[in-house]
Amino acid sequence: xxxxxxxxxxxxxxxxxxxxxxxxxxxxxxxxxxxxxxxxxxxxxxxxxxxxxxxxxxxxxxxxxxxxxxxxxxxxxxxxxxxxxxxxxxxxxxxxxxxxxxxxxxxxxxxxxxxxxxxxxxxxxxxxxxxxxxxxxxxxxxxxxxxxxxxxxxxxxxxxxxxxxxxxxxxxxxxxxxxxxxxxxxxxxxxxxxxxxxxxxxxxxxxxxxxxxxxxxxxxxxxxxxxxxxxxxxxxxxxxxxxxxxxxxxxxxxxxxxxxxxxxxxxxxxxxxxxxxxxxxxxxxxxxxxxxxxxxxxxxxxxxx
Amino acid sequence: xxxxxxxxxxxxxxxxxxxxxxxxxxxxxxxxxxxxxxxxxxxxxxxxxxxxxxxxxxxxxxxxxxxxxxxxxxxxxxxxxxxxxxxxxxxxxxxxxxxxxxxxxxxxxxxxxxxxxxxxxxxxxxxxxxxxxxxxxxxxxxxxxxxxxxxxxxxxxxxxxxxxxxxxxxxxxxxxxxxxxxxxxxxxxxxxxxxxxxxxxxxxxxxxxxxxxxxxxxxxxxxxxxxxxxxxxxxxxxxxxxxxxxxxxxxxxxxxxxxxxxxxxxxxxxxxxxxxxxxxxxxxxxxxxxxxxxxxxxxxxxxxxxxxxxxxxxxxxx
Numbered sequence: 001x002x003x004x005x006x007x008x009x010x011x012x013x014x015x016x017x018x019x020x021x022x023x024x025x026x027x028x029x030x031x032x033x034x035x036x037x038x039x040x041x042x043x044x045x046x047x048x049x050x051x052x053x054x055x056x057x058x059x060x061x062x063x064x065x066x067x068x069x070x071x072x073x074x075x076x077x078x079x080x081x082x083x084x085x086x087x088x089x090x091x092x093x094x095x096x097x098x099x100x101x102x103x104x105x106x107x108x109x110x111x112x113x114x115x116x117x118x119x120x121x122x123x124x125x126x127x128x129x130x131x132x133x134x135x136x137x138x139x140x141x142x143x144x145x146x147x148x149x150x151x152x153x154x155x156x157x158x159x160x161x162x163x164x165x166x167x168x169x170x171x172x173x174x175x176x177x178x179x180x181x182x183x184x185x186x187x188x189x190x191x192x193x194x195x196x197x198x199x200x201x202x203x204x205x206x207x208x209x210x211x212x213x214x215x216x217x218x219x220x221x222x223x224x225x226x227x228x229x230x231x232x233x234x235x236x237x238x239x240x241x242x243x244x245x246x247x248x249x250x251x252x253x254x255x256x257x258x259x260x261x262x263x264x265x266x267x268x269x270x271x272x273x274x275x276x277x278x279x280x281x282x283x284x285x286x287x288x289x290x291x292x293x294x295x296x297x298x299x300x301x302x303x304x305x
Numbered sequence: 306x307x308x309x310x311x312x313x314x315x316x317x318x319x320x321x322x323x324x325x326x327x328x329x330x331x332x333x334x335x336x337x338x339x340x341x342x343x344x345x346x347x348x349x350x351x352x353x354x355x356x357x358x359x360x361x362x363x364x365x366x367x368x369x370x371x372x373x374x375x376x377x378x379x380x381x382x383x384x385x386x387x388x389x390x391x392x393x394x395x396x397x398x399x400x401x402x403x404x405x406x407x408x409x410x411x412x413x414x415x416x417x418x419x420x421x422x423x424x425x426x427x428x429x430x431x432x433x434x435x436x437x438x439x440x441x442x443x444x445x446x447x448x449x450x451x452x453x454x455x456x457x458x459x460x461x462x463x464x465x466x467x468x469x470x471x472x473x474x475x476x477x478x479x480x481x482x483x484x485x486x487x488x489x490x491x492x493x494x495x496x497x498x499x500x501x502x503x504x505x506x507x508x509x510x511x512x513x514x515x516x517x518x519x520x521x522x523x524x525x526x527x528x529x530x531x532x533x534x535x536x537x538x539x540x541x542x543x544x545x546x547x548x549x550x551x552x553x554x555x556x557x558x559x560x561x562x563x564x565x566x567x568x569x570x571x572x573x574x575x576x577x578x579x580x581x582x583x584x585x586x587x588x589x590x591x592x593x594x595x596x597x598x599x600x601x602x603x604x605x606x607x608x609x610x611x612x613x614x615x616x617x618x619x620x621x622x623x
Binding site for chain 2: 144145148149150151152153156158159160161163233237240241244246264267268271278281285289290293
């Protein structure tokens with residue numbers, strides 16, 4: 001074997017900066033999640049459908065200029081036509097406008113109820129995790145008691161006490177729903193607090209706020225976004241069910257549930273009046289479910305290969 | 306085990322007591338006079354008697370104690386709206402109806418769901434798998450309220466294959482009048498099919514990657530044997546935990562299904578009572594449904610231990 005001598009080597013140029021260069025751009029958690037979500041055709045179509053629906057419930061009644069309340073007895077129970085896309089109801093009101101306004105109300109109720117659920121649940125969960133000990137134990141017991149009764153019963157009782165109005169509905173919907181959020185937040189904080197990277201950040205001198213902003217909040221946002229995606233369709237459905245049973249909102253207030261209940265009365269002769277509110281409800285719920293599945297895959301690092 | 310049992314029993318009673326108390330005071334806060342409609346046309350003395358009969362002339366705390374004592378001995382009082390109807394009597398008439406509906410739903414839904422779940426897991430990545438996934442997304446996304454209405458409209462209204470509303474009574478209560486029960490059962494079972502198909506599939510795919518499955522395969526067991534003896538059995542733990550949720554869904558689902566199909570069960574009874582503001586009935590039925598649910602939760606915890614020997618009761622009794 002030939003002997004290796006220094007003169008057989010020559011420096012072809014290097015720089016110390018090159019050694020530490022990272023070729024690919026750094027991708028944050030959220031960029032990565034968004035990239036994954038974008039690659040998921042089902043979730044993206046659900047997102048598009050949801051955006052279209054939101055646009056529809058906002059501008060829908062303006063397209064044809066029909067008011068959702070104006071009655072016109074000479075035009076009652078019309079079949080769907082180019083003028084009245086979904087037909088008219090038994091008082092001659094344009095069903096398309098009514099569905100847009102009803103779906104808007106249902107969505108707003110669901111979003112507000114979800115916001116309540118998230119706020120109460122996060123604060124409650126954070127308190128449990130922060131204090132620990134007997135406070136944690138006591139607060140957990142309260143959740144267990146609430147969970148040991150079917151939630152629809154509680155919802156109905158609250159509606160009974162507070163009456164058939166929007167405020168009552170919001171309270172009734174969120175009064176049991178926050179338990180799940182609280183549990184998840186508590187678990188996440190407890191897990192984070194003992195995890196090595198948070199410990200490392202603290203040892204390296206990161207301030208309390210840095211840890212909260214950089215580690216706690218991003219980790220919890222994932223949970224909370226997923227929670228939102230599952231809570232909204234659940235609330236929409238519960239609201240529709242309650243209104244259908246006559247326990248939720250009642251006419252002249254309007255929501256998908258109220259429209260379905262009215263549609264059922266005319267089901268035998270004018271099926272369109274039942275079909276369209278049901279269809280819109282299904283589309284909303286299905287789009288949220290599919291988007292939620294996509295978000296779960298995108299946001300949950302444990303599922304990644 | 307004995308100590309654990311006793312501790313859980315005490316916990317259940319305390320929980321039920323808390324629920325009953327909360328329900329009582331919630332119903333106290335319901336605005337309006339529950340007897341107003343009946344007492345309106347009566348002479349003052351009769352009115353007084355009526356209020357005395359329901360104990361509404363007594364102060365709230367005294368009524369609370371009377372109510373709680375009544376619950377302890379199984380006396381839930383008489384309906385505010387329909388004189389002579391007691392909660393106990395009505396529950397006795399109506400519980401079997403709801404029980405049959407619920408059983409049929411759970412049995413059909415869980416069986417079909419589990420079969421589809423196994424199919425999807427075994428044929429992973431094939432058309433069968435995608436069909437099952439698509440079906441379960443569809444079934445989960447369409448609320449049973451809407452399924453009920455559509456089934457009723459199409460199969461009872463348009464095609465007239467089945468009666469629109471009603472439920473077998475008398476000697477057909479348990480094993481007859483099937484044509485009445487088919488649509489309500491189908492309505493309710495779809496959610497179970499979707500839930501259990503998804504659940505078992507995910508759970509089976511989790512188990513497939515475990516080391517003991519590799520061991521079983523490498524010692525030469527056939528694929529069928531591995532699936533039956535190792536994968537399926539271990540996949541059933543999450544399925545068992547899901548069951549109490551299903552029972553809860555049965556209870557709350559019955560509210561909608563029984564209303565759609567006019568089935569004289571406890572769900573429709575509860576909704577009617579709520580719409581009539583029949584507070585004594587609501588009180589009684591809330592406590593009974595909560596008790597039912599708590600017992601189911603307890604049974605589930607016991608099942609847990611029975612199914613998975615890795616889970617041990619962590620009471621001090623052992």
